[in-house]
Amino acid sequence: MKRRELLKNGSLALGGLFLTPFTAKANIFKEEFDGKKAKNIIFMVSDGMSIGTLQMADMYSRRKLGRPSHWLSLYEQNLVQRGLMDMASASSVVTDSAAASSSWGGGHRVTNGSLNIGVNGEEYLPILQKFKKAGKKIGLVTTVPVTHATPAGFSVYSKSRNSQEEIASVYSGLGFEVIMGGGNKYFDAAQRKDKKDMYTVFRNKGYSVARNKAEMNAAPANKPLLATFDEDALPYSTDHLSSSFMKNNIPTLAEMTSKAIGQLKDDKNGFVMQVEAGKVDWAAHGNDISGLIYDQLAFDDAVKVAVDFAKKDGNTLVVITTDHGNANPGLIYGKKVDENFDRIQKFSQTNEWILQGISSGDSTAKIKERISQANAGIMISDDQAKEIQSYYAKAQMEDGVYNPRHLPFKLLSQIQQEYTSVGWISMDHSADYSEVAMFGPGSEKMKSFMKNTDMHTFLLKVAEVENKF
Structure with missing residues (x-):
């Protein structure tokens, strides 16, 4: 075989076996990580x-951007x-986010709605507190309130996930190095029931406080x-x-992830960070296809930031997963399915923005125009607009919202289905087994099927942190 043909085919024959460049690269990574300790962990x-x-996000990326999603690219390579x-x-076999995160955080299955509190009232020390006691820096990054169920399940114990003001207070005593996302109302004295100014509490403990992207970017790495x-x-x-206002003032999840890594990466004992795309769940609850895919x-994009860092660092385990299914959306067969799915590329607003x-x-005309503006010129019927309008008499x-x-x-998602070919089975969580992928040291020890509580022990083990706390 000529060298030109060899390069064109992108494969190398060895003893009758064909190794693609991707496979060779993958083997190098796996050999490099084998037996190494995970100094850092980024749990996504x-x-x-x-x-x-x-699947739909990957398909969108291939059809719109001309490349696979970063997550699926890791599979391909x-x-x-x-x-x-x-x-x-x-x-329940159908979990909520609090119990799901607690299963990882505390290592025990708890009832839906609670955070690391056992069925008999046991208090399970969350994993980020264990890693903190072991000397590691700790980070929380999310697109929902930082006091919400998923970050809280890695961090605190509470009888109720809804005790978000209390969770904000508990955070102030944990010494975590990065806490980043939404949730101002749980820290702001004017909005808290106890009128306590949590920002002042954090500042008095040496924290920088940021309320916009510029302040985040300016925050020093030594605080x-x-x-x-x-x-x-x-x-x-x-x-x-x-x-433009949002883009200038509110960072993306990838930008927050990058900043958090910068704040944490230089510690000699390493760091552990949880990164959550919380609004994927909220969009699924709303059957909001534009909100969901974007x-x-x-x-x-945040996965790429984490994996790129891990590739350079060599001591970082990246875990990529989900806590449960929600609404189980998917494309439905039909003659226009390709055309309809591609229409979503032109959607400029979410269903939340519309409604x-x-x-x-x-008027019905105004409702039709708003939907058309957000959904790439889709023009619903007068009767459909009237049905939407009827909800507002009792809303x-x-x-302020x-x-x-x-x-x-x-109703809106059902109307959109004719134009998007996306169907939904519900507006709530489902009992799907969760997809999980790992890159970095310790990943070679991962089982192909595991119970959620096994993750707690696994993370401590690959980081060589004793489960003694």
């Missing part, structure tokens, strides 16, 4: 990601170990950092991309 969670969400995880809670960029959760990525892709911008007095306002449970999210 796309909250509420069904397999259909992962054989750079990661891959498996499935049983995420059942102590109270711990608390950053909250919105009152509750951060905006959906779709809406973020369409707003936030999954934002998570995918929160409608009021009870709006209630809370903190409508309670989303009173708005026609399901």
